[in-house]
Amino acid sequence: MPLYLSINTIAEITCFLIGLICLFQDKSLLWKSFIAYLFLVCITETGGIYLRVHHTRNYLIYTIYMFFECLMVSTFFYYIYKRYHHKIKLLYSWMALFLVIYLMELYTSHFKSFPSFTATFMSVVFVVASLYFYLLIIKDERFRQLSTYPTFWIVNGILLYYFGSTACNVFYDYLVQNENGIKATLSIRYIIFNLLNVLLYACWSYAFICRYYQRKLSSSSR
Template sequence: MFQATLHIYIQAISLLIAIFLYRRIKSTSLVYFIPFLSITVLVEIIGYWCIVKGIKNYWIYNIFTTLEFCFYSYIFYQNLRKKLFKQIVAWFVPLYTIAVAANLIFLQGTQSFHTYTFLLGSFFIVVFCCFFFFETIQPETISLKLSQQPFFWVCTGLLVYYLGSVIINALFEYLRSNDLQQEGKKIYGTINRSLILILYTSFSVSFFLCRNNRKTYSSPS
């Protein structure tokens, strides 16, 4: 049971750290992680309850992951500087929402997880991370060591998590197609928990770094 709910504890700890460090992050766009992480923990609790009760929870995660990609896109929009990059991020949100709706209606349906559009969203989050890293290596934008920039840790966590998600989802599909679904579930669970630990630890590090680096962030708007 503990392993099945470990990701919820990890997310809850990250939320508590964000709340505890509210004064550090309140003037940055990271302040929006407090309501986002609150919703994340709530969704995961409901999702786990559905599993225990034998209720399908695909619809919950179809909605939540769509909103999750939109949230991360907003955070990138707030922290990217180049106009072209910001425009790409801005256009992604409505187009992605339409793609998810079309996928659920015409392709995968509402009774399964939207793997096609999840992979699409993962791809674009990785692209947005590359946008940020590209900006940080430009001479005119370097003001701090990369490891001292709070959003660097957010990007690092997202990059590792979504690259890893693409790989483990492809691996799980391969194992399932070769009648190795039970082994696939074990491997998927182990890797996924590791990725979640990396992601939310990265978020927590970024919260701690905000105190002395507020100027590296866009203010909430």
């Protein structure tokens, strides 16, 4: 069991439990879907560790997970943009483009490796989408207390994680080496991704808590 309790899994499980407590009675299907998504995250991470422990390549489980990751984050951005009169065709177009790139990379690699180019492309798109959200917030005339605005913290987590992961992928060869230029077992890249995971799920956990208290205040004021 200790093998399965890494920094990543502890952050993911903690976020899942907070989401379960805070969002279980939420009336929004999208917010409630975070519970199912985070459960999938925990299952994927546990399955990946299990396969690695048994000396089996685990890229396939993360490859399948990537599709659901893209779907969840993309749907959330559509939920945000919908308030500013963006149409669902934008979501369909993006998912179609993602699937084309995703399937083409898998086909060219004969389904024998993780689609890293697709992951990097997806990360760049999510970074741009996050920055666009900030632009919409700046232009929006409605006042929002950003310190307790759940959507803001979800996007903060997305921006930190995907910007950091994109940078890690760009500088991959440097980050997996130690100071002597030799491949390191505990690389800087591994440490950075642990930190990015913690930041992502910390932001999301805080967003769920804000959403919970927002719902409580709304129901009590009726």
